[in-house]
Amino acid sequence: QVHLVQSGAEVKKPGASVKVSCKASGYTFTIYEINWVRQAAGQGLEWMGWMNPHSGSTVYAQSFQGRVAMTRNTSLSTAYLELTSLRSEDTAIYYCAKRHDSTFYTFHPWGQGTLVTVSS
Amino acid sequence: EIVLTQSPATLSLSPGERATFSCRASQNILFYLAWYQQKPGQAPRLLIYDASNRETGVPARFSGSGSGTDFTLTISSLEPEDFALYYCQHRTNGPPRVTFGQGTRLDIK
Numbered sequence: 001q002v003h004l005v006q007s008g009a010e011v012k013k014p015g016a017s018v019k020v021s022c023k024a025s026g027y028t029f030t031i032y033e034i035n036w037v038r039q040a041a042g043q044g045l046e047w048m049g050w051m052n053p054h055s056g057s058t059v060y061a062q063s064f065q066g067r068v069a070m071t072r073n074t075s076l077s078t079a080y081l082e083l084t085s086l087r088s089e090d091t092a093i094y095y096c097a098k099r100h101d102s103t104f105y106t107f108h109p110w111g112q113g114t115l116v117t118v119s120s
Numbered sequence: 121e122i123v124l125t126q127s128p129a130t131l132s133l134s135p136g137e138r139a140t141f142s143c144r145a146s147q148n149i150l151f152y153l154a155w156y157q158q159k160p161g162q163a164p165r166l167l168i169y170d171a172s173n174r175e176t177g178v179p180a181r182f183s184g185s186g187s188g189t190d191f192t193l194t195i196s197s198l199e200p201e202d203f204a205l206y207y208c209q210h211r212t213n214g215p216p217r218v219t220f221g222q223g224t225r226l227d228i229k
Contacts, residue, residue, distance in 0.1 A: 033216075035216075035218065037218075037220075044207065044220055044221075044222050044223050045156075045164065045207055045209075045220040045223075046220070047218035047219070047220065050216045050218075059215055059216050061217075061218075095163055095164075097163075100166065100169060102169070103154075103169050103170060104211070104213070105152055105154070105209075105210065105211030105213075105216075105218070106154040106166055106169045106209070106211075107154075107156075107164075107166065107209075108166040108175065109163075109165075109166075110163035110164055110165075111163065112163055113163050
C-alpha cells in the first residue's frame with residue numbers, strides 16, 4: 001500500500017528557513033512525481049511545485065520562485081521541501097502528494113500534512 | 121493562467137438529498153479535471169479524475185461529468201460522512217502549472 005509520511009510540526013521565526021520531509025513507501029519512488037501543496041488555516045489549496053524524483057528536476061509556482069527548493073534522497077525514498085525567508089503568511093499546513101498512477105495531473109495519495117508556524 | 125471557479129461557496133443539505141457541485145474553467149481544459157474531498161484535520165482525498173472516472177474505493181454515489189469548461193460533481197444521496205469540503209483541480213500539460221478551485225463547503229442542514 002502506498003504511503004507518504006511527513007515530518008512533524010515546526011515553529012520558526014520570521015526570516016528563518018524550514019525543511020519538511022516526505023517519506024514514500026509501497027511503490028518505486030523514482031517513477032512518480034512528488035508535488036507540494038500548502039493550506040493556510042481556513043483557506044484553500046495552493047500548489048507550490050513539482051519534483052521528478054528520478055532526475056531531480058523541479059518546477060516551482062511563480063509565487064514561490066527564489067524561496068523554495070524541492071530535493072530528494074532516492075536511497076531513502078524521501079522528498080524534501082525547503083522554504084526560506086519565512087514570513088507570517090507562510091504559516092500553513094504543507095502537504096506532499098504523489099502523482100496518480102494513471103494520470104499525469106492528479107495527486108494520490110497525499111501525506112498527512114506538516115504544520116509550519118511562523119511566529120516571533 | 122487557467123482559473124477554476126467553484127459554485128456555490130456553501131451548500132446546505134440533509135442526509136439523503138442529492139448534492140451538485142459546479143466547477144467552471146476559464147478556458148477549455150478538455151476532460152483534465154479532478155475532484156477532491158477534504159474533511160477537517162485531514163489531507164485531501166482524490167474522488168474523481170479525468171472529469172468522470174471514480175478513484176478506486178470511492179463509493180458509487182459520487183459521480184463526475186462535464187468537459188471543456190463546465191464540470192459537475194454529484195453525490196446522489198448524501199451520507200453523514202459526506203459533509204466536507206470539495207475542491208476541483210487541473211494541471212496544464214507540459215510544464216506543470218496546477219490550479220485548484222476555491223472550494224465548496226457541504227454543510228448539514
